[in-house]
Amino acid sequence: METVTASSILISVVCIFVVTGFIKAVNWVWLRPKRIEKWFRQQGLTGTSYQFLVGDMKDYSSMRTRALENPINGFSNDYSSRVDPLGHHHAGKFGKDYFVWAGPMPMVSISKPELIREAFTNMQEFQKAKFNPVMDKLFPGLVRYEGEKWAKHRKIINPVFHVEKLKLMLPAFRDSCSEMINKWDMVVAETGSGEVDAWLSLTKLTADVISRAAFGSSYEKGQRIFELLKEQTDLSLVMLQSLYIPGQSYLPTPRNRRFRKLEDQINDLLCSLINKRKEEIEAGEAVKSDLLGILMDSNLKEIQQAVGNNKNKHLGMSLQEVIEECKLFYLAGQETTSILLVWTMILLSKHQDWQARAREEVLQTFGNNVPDFEGLNHLKTVTTILYEVLRLYPPIIQLSRMNKQKDTNLGALSIPSGTMITFPMYSVYRDIEIWGDDAQEFKPERFSEGISKATKGNNAFFPFGWGPRICIGERFAMTEAKMALSMILQRFSFELSPSYVHAPMSVIFLQPQHGAKIILHRF
Known part of the structure; x- marks a missing residue:
């Protein structure tokens, strides 16, 4: 009798778990999305009808594949149908703001600058979107942290990008630019002109x-670390293009094994460098003026301050966290600047x-001398050009946030928890109500009196984000870009090669799909 009773209880418990799991699954893949769809429509927001499990992902994949098959005819700054064909289609059908579906997850596209600023400023309610663990590996460190941990890391990293520290890095900028320009000199040595793929060179x-x-x-x-990170990034992009299934990263597939092997190699190299620096600092050697040296010095001071104040929970970064910030230096710093320059x-x-x-x-400011920090800061024409390039070809064409904890208002719109909110920078930067009828044209003079004047007071330009999470490396990236462009202009004039194919492509960052064939002329 006791055995029968125990068996009955066990069967009942199992049935409860199965039924509960089934109800949750049905709610996740069907009931909740349909409720949210109805709620959005009641608020006057238009969008696509939810399709069971896949949402709009099937359409996104097929439209993107077709869009990338052919380059843009001629040369046009209007490339939205190529880099975001689904968004281009929906914006034409629904207007600036609408909702779509990433599987069962709702995604709301918002293009109003005031709502973008509100979301970026309210970082407690609207946090960084996380929908695939591969992205956390691809972009580790500060960009994925929230709350107190983000504040601690931001405080420690801030000194790394202080203007006085940045000045100490100019020799690194100069030496790297000189090496590239010397290689280009060899290309034009015989005839005074020659063709290069600027994308490969600038990367x-x-x-x-x-x-x-x-x-x-x-x-x-560091170069070896970058080579490994580049391979890991390429592998990550392949993994991101497939449907994500929770837990799949733990499966012993060839891709997962290769990914983990690359990660181990990168960590070993960085760990070796960091431990060597730690030994030097403990031995009383002067702190080196590179990013790693400044970061470790700032981290050590944070730890000492925390120990002195008996606030152990505020101790600085662990070894693994320092490694992750070093990875972020590479992936964020390298990609964004190379894309801006190309x-x-x-x-x-x-x-x-x-x-x-x-x-x-450039010649009036520096002549043929190596550009200096003060001179770079006073390049007005070059700055307006870089801003206009960032407007027309932003490194990241779409930013996103997610309200994870609870239902939240954004402006007059009530957004259910678990909704991803996307901000199509491409559309914002082409809005004729903000930028004028010439929004598709390359006109750097629009920034001649500053960003606010260029946007008619709308504050609708977010090349490095906005609010508390604005990119900490903005000054670093702009200084590097100005240095590289100045040294190129001092030595060469350049034009597009007849073989150049205009084909912007967004794979996390906005890249020229077929490279950038440029003809250099010795100046």
Whole structure:
């Protein structure tokens, strides 16, 4: 009798778990999405009807594949149908703000600048979106932290990008630019002109800059780290394009095994460098003026302060956290600057008048001397050009946030918890109500009186984000870009090669799909 009773209880418990799990699954894949869809429509927000389990992902995948098959005819700054065909289609059908579905997860697209600023400022309610663990590996460190941990890391990292520290990194910028320009000189040596793929060159340049700036005299090891990170990034992008199934990263697939092996190799190299620096600091040696040295010094001071105040919970970064911040230096710093520079060269190739104006300013400021920090800060024409490039070809065409904890209001819109909110920078930067009828045109003069004037007081320009989480490396990236562009303009004039194919492609960052073939002329 007791055995029967125990068996009955066990069966009942199992049935309860099964039924509960089934109800939760049905709610997740069908009932909740349909309720949210109805709620959005009642608020006057339009969008797509939810399709069981897949949402709009099937349409997104097929439309993107077709869009990337053909480049843009001629040369046009209107490329939304290529980089975001689904968003382009929905914006034309539903207007600036609408909702779609990433599987059962709702996604609301918001283009109103005031709502973007509100979401970026309210970082407690609207946090960084996390929908695939691969992204946490691809972009570790500060960008994925929230709350107290984010505040602690931000405080420790701030000194790394202080203007006085940045000045000490100019030799790294100069040496890397000189190496690239010397290689380009060899290309034009015989006839005074020659063709290069600027995308490949500039990717190598910015990787070299980060290696030197991050690790100083150990930058050769930094270059090896970058090579491994590049392979890991390429592998991550392949993994991100497949449907994510919770727990799949733990399966012993060839991709997962290779990913983990790369991660172990990167961690070992970084751990070796960090431990060596730690030993040098403990031995009383002067702190090196590279990113790693400044970061470790700032971290040590944070730990000492916490110990002195008996606040152990506020101790600085662990070894693994320092490693993750070093990875972030590479992935964020290298990609964004190389993309800014390549689109700048492409647009200045198309607009020779602005190339001439930029060169004139550079030569008036520096002559043939190596650019200095003060001079770089006073390059007005070059700055307006870089801003206009960031507007027309933003490194990241879409930013996102998520309200994870509870239902939240954004403006007059009530947004259910678990909703991803996307901000299509491409659309915001093409809005004729903000930028005028010439919003698709390359006109750097729009920034001649500052960002506020360019946006008619709308504050609708977010090249490095907005609010508390604004990119900490903004000054670093802009200084590097100005240095590289100035040194190029001092030595060369350039134009697009007849073989250049205009094909912007967004794979996390906005890249030229078929490279950037440029013809250099010795200046």
